[in-house]
Amino acid sequence: MLSINPADHKVSEIYKLMTGLIVPRPVALVSTVDPDGIANVAPFSFFCGVGSNPPTVLFCPVLRSSGDQRKDTLRNVEQTGEFVINIVSDSIAAATNATAAEVSPEVDEFELAGLTPLASQIVRPPRVAESPAHLECKLLQIVFTGQNPGAGVVVIGEIVRFHVQADLEDNFRIDPLKLDAVGRMAGNTWVHTRGLFDLTRPK
Numbered sequence: 773m774l775s776i777n778p779a780d781h782k783v784s785e786i787y788k789l790m791t792g793l794i795v796p797r798p799v800a801l802v803s804t805v806d807p808d809g810i811a812n813v814a815p816f817s818f819f820c821g822v823g824s825n826p827p828t829v830l831f832c833p834v835l836r837s838s839g840d841q842r843k844d845t846l847r848n849v850e851q852t853g854e855f856v857i858n859i860v861s862d863s864i865a866a867a868t869n870a871t872a873a874e875v876s877p878e879v880d881e882f883e884l885a886g887l888t889p890l891a892s893q894i895v896r897p898p899r900v901a902e903s904p905a906h907l908e909c910k911l912l913q914i915v916f917t918g919q920n921p922g923a924g925v926v927v928i929g930e931i932v933r934f935h936v937q938a939d940l941e942d943n944f945r946i947d948p949l950k951l952d953a954v955g956r957m958a959g960n961t962w963v964h965t966r967g968l969f970d971l972t973r974p975k
């Protein structure tokens with residue numbers, strides 16, 4: 773076994789270790805708006821559910837090393853307190869990847885990626901029409917784990933509305949094969965959720 777002390781290594785090396793070991797990660801395609809209503813959409817794979825009462829999620833836009841440290845998504849959430857998590861199926865994996873382009877805030881990433889904005893019911897950011905499920909969220913808390921480049925910023929939100937493509941849902945159960953979600957591994961590698969197996973939980 774290799775034993776690695778993170779303090780002895782570059783941030784980029786530690787990032788590679790984490791993204792290689794913490795797999796597979798679901799991908800949140802997060803839509804936000806700035807105070808003028810300009811929409812932004814970007815993927816985040818440091819993402820997970822937190823609890824169901826109240827229904828909460830988190831995602832983490834890390835601090836950049838150059839220019840404005842804050843990603844547009846973080847700045848928008850800080851200023852407006854709202855975001856939408858769009859679930860990423862295989863059919864929108866390439867478009868989702870296209871939204872990760874580092875472009876200036878005034879560029880409409882919906883247009884850039886060929887995605888269609890769809891009005892939300894409760895929050896201002898639009899949903900991604902092509903996504904099979906949307907979680908409208910209101911900000912609960914933002915936690916900075918550091919102030920230097922690469923530091924995590926944990927954005928915690930409460931889900932105030934779920935939208936699920938009707939043919940995916942049966943009595944609140946989601947059909948995973950119809951959802952066909954994708955996840956992220958390290959680097960440019962993604963993963964399908966098609967190799968399912970069951971294990972009966974011990975009593």
Ligand SMILES: Cc1cc2nc3c(=O)[nH]c(=O)nc-3n(C[C@H](O)[C@H](O)[C@H](O)COP(=O)(O)O)c2cc1C
Pocket residue numbers: 799812813814815816817818819832833834835842843844845846868869871872873874875956
């Ligand atoms: C699949 C995928 C997952 C990503 N996950 C993250 C992440 O968890 N945290 C992060 O800061 N950036 C992540 N990125 C990079 C951001 O999407 C990228 O920096 C994006 O330009 C940020 O957009 P924004 O400035 O509009 O918020 C990811 C990129 C891809 C393609």
